Amino acid sequence: MRLRRSLAAGLVGLATLTLGSASLATASTAPFEPPTHSLRALAAKSGLRVGVAINPGGLKNKDYRHIAGRQFSTITPENEMKWETLEPTRGTFDWSGAERLVNFAEQHGQLVRGHTLMWHNQLPGWLTSGVQDGSIGNAELRRILHRHITRTVTHFKGRIWQWDVANEFFTDSNPSKINPDDFWVSHLGAGILDKAFRWAHKADPKALLFYNDYNIAGEDISNAKFQAVHDWAKGAIQRGVPIDGIGDQGHLDTQYPFPYAMTHDLRSYARLGLKTAITEADVRTFVNNAEEQVPTNHLGTLAQPYEFSQMVKACLQVRACISFTVWGVSDANSWVPGVFTGEGYALLWDVNMQRKPAYFAVRQDLALAAGAQRRNGA
Numbered sequence: 469m470r471l472r473r474s475l476a477a478g479l480v481g482l483a484t485l486t487l488g489s490a491s492l493a494t495a496s497t498a499p500f501e502p503p504t505h506s507l508r509a510l511a512a513k514s515g516l517r518v519g520v521a522i523n524p525g526g527l528k529n530k531d532y533r534h535i536a537g538r539q540f541s542t543i544t545p546e547n548e549m550k551w552e553t554l555e556p557t558r559g560t561f562d563w564s565g566a567e568r569l570v571n572f573a574e575q576h577g578q579l580v581r582g583h584t585l586m587w588h589n590q591l592p593g594w595l596t597s598g599v600q601d602g603s604i605g606n607a608e609l610r611r612i613l614h615r616h617i618t619r620t621v622t623h624f625k626g627r628i629w630q631w632d633v634a635n636e637f638f639t640d641s642n643p644s645k646i647n648p649d650d651f652w653v654s655h656l657g658a659g660i661l662d663k664a665f666r667w668a669h670k671a672d673p674k675a676l677l678f679y680n681d682y683n684i685a686g687e688d689i690s691n692a693k694f695q696a697v698h699d700w701a702k703g704a705i706q707r708g709v710p711i712d713g714i715g716d717q718g719h720l721d722t723q724y725p726f727p728y729a730m731t732h733d734l735r736s737y738a739r740l741g742l743k744t745a746i747t748e749a750d751v752r753t754f755v756n757n758a759e760e761q762v763p764t765n766h767l768g769t770l771a772q773p774y775e776f777s778q779m780v781k782a783c784l785q786v787r788a789c790i791s792f793t794v795w796g797v798s799d800a801n802s803w804v805p806g807v808f809t810g811e812g813y814a815l816l817w818d819v820n821m822q823r824k825p826a827y828f829a830v831r832q833d834l835a836l837a838a839g840a841q842r843r844n845g846a
Contacts, residue, residue, distance in 0.1 A: 500576045507831055508538075510831065510834035510838050516791065517541045517792070518791070518834070520536055520539070523545070524565045526801055527568070527572060532798070533572075535797050537575075542791055543569060544583050548568075549566050549582050550589075551587075551591050551595070552590045552593075557594065558594045561619070574627070581630045581632065581791070581793065582620075583631075584632040584633075585621070585632065585635075588636070588651040606656060610660075614667055617667045621671035626674070628672065630715075631675050631677050631678065632679075632680040633664050633711075636682065637653065638696050640683065640688065643696065661704070662709045665711050668710075676743065678711075679697065680714075680717065681697060681716070681717065682717040684697045684714070684716050685727060685730040686729030687716075687719075691733070694733045698740070711742065712743055713744055714742055714744050717747050718747065719795070720752070720779070722772060726775050730779065731785050734782060738788035744783075744786060744788050746789070748795040749779055750804060752812060753768035753811060755813050758805035761805065761819055762813070763813050768813065769825065772813060772826050773830075777826075777829040777833055780830050780833045780834070794815060796815050797817060799819045800821070816830065
């Protein structure tokens with residue numbers, strides 16, 4: 469299995485990272501220097517950004533800040549750029565939480581993935597109730613969405629590297645398709661995806677615009693969802709939609725087989741001329757309870773680092789895969805126990821902020837890729 473990128477790709481990637489950090493970061497007295505053997509430093513040698521999702525509450529913890537700032541080169545606001553947080557009351561925006569996270573990233577020489585502009589979940593109550601009771605009609609809903617995307621992207625213009633413009637619009641069925649029951653599609657039609665990308669691009673032409681979803685790189689085994697997203701993206705490009713990339717969330721579970729089609733699928737998106745990214749990586753397994761999150765089967769402790777390693781390798785093998793983001797700093801901050809009853813242990817650090825075997829597996833893969841670059845003259 470080839471785990472290196474070409475010399476040219478590595479050099480271009482490093483140049484891009486340097487220029488990207490300089491253009492998107494605020495002025496500071498000196499650039500942040502990560503530890504030599506951190507995940508971010510090792511990944512940079514292969515032209516890859518390695519990121520993490522964070523929240524303002526977590527930053528109150530010193531160990532959390534230390535890990536988020538030193539180990540990762542990109543930051544994704546876990547919830548602070550979602551609509552219900554940004555505009556809890558109609559017409560009144562609260563940028564404070566998102567600003568704190570963007571400022572943290574800039575202070576640590578990190579880029580930011582904006583998440584997310586259009587999604588059926590975590591919408592403000594005033595919007596969903598207005599649509600439900602008929603006080604917000606479809607024409608007005610379209611205007612509200614246009615304003616939200618434009619105002620949000622404009623507010624952060626020049627400070628966001630990648631935007632997840634549209635999130636989770638395809639069904640889990642076989643064959644998969646754009647979900648006709650999705651909140652936005654059911655009121656505004658499937659064409660609203662194209663419009664969202666056009667609006668975001670107009671607000672910030674330099675930001676990379678992504679479609680983001682789960683099970684779109686072979687995780688559904690049938691590969692039906694991948695095919696649907698691939699075909700939609702191909703059509704969007706032909707329609708002149710300003711889409712730059714596809715983000716596969718990468719939420720895995722040790723009770724299911726690893727999606728070995730992942731490398732193939734990422735390459736297939738790349739052949740369309742798109743960048744790719746693993747955007748929300750975690751690998752959950754069955755645990756004793758939500759607080760301690762000790763795996764109940766020792767095989768889970770072997771499968772978890774293995775599947776993280778396989779995801780990283782899949783990304784490293786595809787030149788167009790520009791970032792790999794873990795969905796949380798530690799198991800104590802993970803969304804998994806609250807959503808998947810009896811499961812947890814999904815991240816690289818445990819509930820006590822201690823590095824797990826998965827961390828060392830990922831670091832080893834990044835080190836091997838960096839070594840391959842050195843052996844080839846990088």
